[in-house]
Amino acid sequence: MNTQIIKQLILKDWYFQRWMLSAYISGCFITLFGVIWGQDIVRTISASLFVMAVMSLSMYLIFTTVINERKQGNLSFVMSLPITVKDYTIAKMVANAAAFVIPWSVLFTIAIYAIATLDFLAAGWVPIISITLVYILVFYSVMLTVSLAFESEGWTIFAMVAFFMTFTFAFMWVKGLDGIAPYIQGDKIVWSSDALTVLAAELLSIVGMLGLTFFFQSRKTDFL
Amino acid sequence: MTNLAIECSGVGKTYKEFTLKDINLRLEKGQVMGFIGPNGAGKSTTIRILMGLVYQDRGEVRVLGHCMPDAQALAKRDIGYVSEDMRLFPNATLGWHMGFMQKIYPAWDTKYAEDLLHRFDLKASQKIKGMSHGQRVKSTLLLAFARFPKLLILDEPTTGLDPVARQEVLSAMMEVLADEDRTILFSSHNTQDIEHLSDSITFIDRGEVISSSTKDDFMDRWRRVRVELPQGIDLPNVPGVKHIQRSGSIAVVTTGLFNGTTTELIESGGGKILGVEPMTLEEIFVTDVSASRGRALT
Numbered sequence: 001m002n003t004q005i006i007k008q009l010i011l012k013d014w015y016f017q018r019w020m021l022s023a024y025i026s027g028c029f030i031t032l033f034g035v036i037w038g039q040d041i042v043r044t045i046s047a048s049l050f051v052m053a054v055m056s057l058s059m060y061l062i063f064t065t066v067i068n069e070r071k072q073g074n075l076s077f078v079m080s081l082p083i084t085v086k087d088y089t090i091a092k093m094v095a096n097a098a099a100f101v102i103p104w105s106v107l108f109t110i111a112i113y114a115i116a117t118l119d120f121l122a123a124g125w126v127p128i129i130s131i132t133l134v135y136i137l138v139f140y141s142v143m144l145t146v147s148l149a150f151e152s153e154g155w156t157i158f159a160m161v162a163f164f165m166t167f168t169f170a171f172m173w174v175k176g177l178d179g180i181a182p183y184i185q186g187d188k189i190v191w192s193s194d195a196l197t198v199l200a201a202e203l204l205s206i207v208g209m210l211g212l213t214f215f216f217q218s219r220k221t222d223f224l
Numbered sequence: 225m226t227n228l229a230i231e232c233s234g235v236g237k238t239y240k241e242f243t244l245k246d247i248n249l250r251l252e253k254g255q256v257m258g259f260i261g262p263n264g265a266g267k268s269t270t271i272r273i274l275m276g277l278v279y280q281d282r283g284e285v286r287v288l289g290h291c292m293p294d295a296q297a298l299a300k301r302d303i304g305y306v307s308e309d310m311r312l313f314p315n316a317t318l319g320w321h322m323g324f325m326q327k328i329y330p331a332w333d334t335k336y337a338e339d340l341l342h343r344f345d346l347k348a349s350q351k352i353k354g355m356s357h358g359q360r361v362k363s364t365l366l367l368a369f370a371r372f373p374k375l376l377i378l379d380e381p382t383t384g385l386d387p388v389a390r391q392e393v394l395s396a397m398m399e400v401l402a403d404e405d406r407t408i409l410f411s412s413h414n415t416q417d418i419e420h421l422s423d424s425i426t427f428i429d430r431g432e433v434i435s436s437s438t439k440d441d442f443m444d445r446w447r448r449v450r451v452e453l454p455q456g457i458d459l460p461n462v463p464g465v466k467h468i469q470r471s472g473s474i475a476v477v478t479t480g481l482f483n484g485t486t487t488e489l490i491e492s493g494g495g496k497i498l499g500v501e502p503m504t505l506e507e508i509f510v511t512d513v514s515a516s517r518g519r520a521l522t
Contacts, residue, residue, distance in 0.1 A: 004327075222278050
């Protein structure tokens with residue numbers, strides 16, 4: 001593994017995306033603050049915009065760092081460097097994960113802390129909000145896997161649309177679970193077995209996606 | 225230790241619509257090989273296999289002594305690769321790319337890079353997206369040349385360049401060639417560029433190497449012989465005949481194995497030699513491809 005070049009590739013991705021990344025992350029924080037401190041309609045709109053902003057950040061990263069690099073012919077340049085496909089995959093995953101997971105983690109922490117301590121939403125919402133935010137992380141890892149493994153704009157868009165379409169259904173399904181529904185409006189945070197099972201399944205699927213990415217990459221014989 | 229920069233033995237790759245068949249290539253260190261083929265002949269596939277960007281289905285590939293694709297990271301440290309479809313990052317300046325390469329390649333020569341910048345009439349502060357095609361190609365070549373690779377693999381670098389840019393690129397390549405330790409594999413369908421630069425030449429068509437030899441050998445062996453054949457006299461079996469064009473009693477014989485005995489053989493068979501013409505590399509290439517396809521190309 002060529003750590004020096006991997007580092008340069010990661011820095012390169014961050015450098016190219018720095019302004020847009022800042023804009024998307026700012027959007028995420030502004031909408032989150034709208035949810036926490038806004039009133040009525042502002043809060044409702046901010047909640048929708050917040051989910052859209054986080055998803056948009058993930059899509060932006062994947063399309064600019066993975067899909068566009070291939071479409072623009074930059075991959076040929078990158079792969080001419082003294083690296084292997086595994087090095088390239090690691091660089092992409094670290095660059096993307098750091099650019100998305102770090103802001104996501106901060107947003108997640110603020111959101112959960114705010115729900116648990118402030119009174120704009122019942123504390124019982126914490127499990128379902130956690131599950132929803134982790135679902136966005138699953139969405140992101142699926143998109144990253146599809147984009148790296150299939151290197152296809154079409155399949156990445158398909159994965160994105162499929163996840164968008166399932167988002168509301170998944171949210172409604174989880175919200176209706178026996179171990180979640182009764183506690184949502186309560187003042188206590190209840191981590192029922194249903195909530196923990198869904199959360200564990202989400203985290204496992206993220207790990208599975210990372211493994212799948214390396215599996216697919218290791219089986220490839222054509223990289224351009 | 226091997227003196228070969230590139231060694232391919234029985235290399236093949238099968239796609240749904242195209243098969244690269246049993247490629248055998250040998251390029252000695254310090255030599256320049258021109259790799260000529262029509263569009264879709266398999267030049268880029270072969271080059272991508274050499275770079276470890278495409279894995280061969282069969283056969284062995286060694287580049288600078290490294291087994292490909294397994295040791296591609298090691299091999300690519302000493303390879304400067306430029307391909308016609310390679311694009312630099314559009315939103316970054318050439319200066320940024322130079323800094324990026326400097327961090328990756330310890331042998332990067334800043335002074336030489338500055339010199340090339342000046343020679344190619346490029347500006348380090350200019351973004352790639354604002355450059356013309358010629359400027360982009362020259363930028364890519366600059367990034368490859370200034371790190372002093374032992375092996376340069378250039379996949380149709382002069383395609384789409386205007387005559388001035390093409391001449392600038394060829395001049396820079398000539399200078400690189402002055403370094404006798406440098407090895408170059410240069411693919412193109414522009415036979416003039418290849419003829420100008422190469423020590424050896426390989427023709428590829430439909431996924432197969434059809435000829436491979438030194439440039440001098442090609443230029444010495446290929447001749448077009450104009451023969452007058454009296455009525456009732458057949459053309460004798462001339463070695464290496466690739467094409468015969470007959471018009472009345474005149475035959476034009478193109479051979480790839482011309483030597484001192486060729487004319488004697490024809491004359492002893494009753495033919496009268498009207499002339500022996502040397503051929504350009506382009507004529508040799510077109511004739512060789514048409515012969516390998518079993519038909520005449522016009």
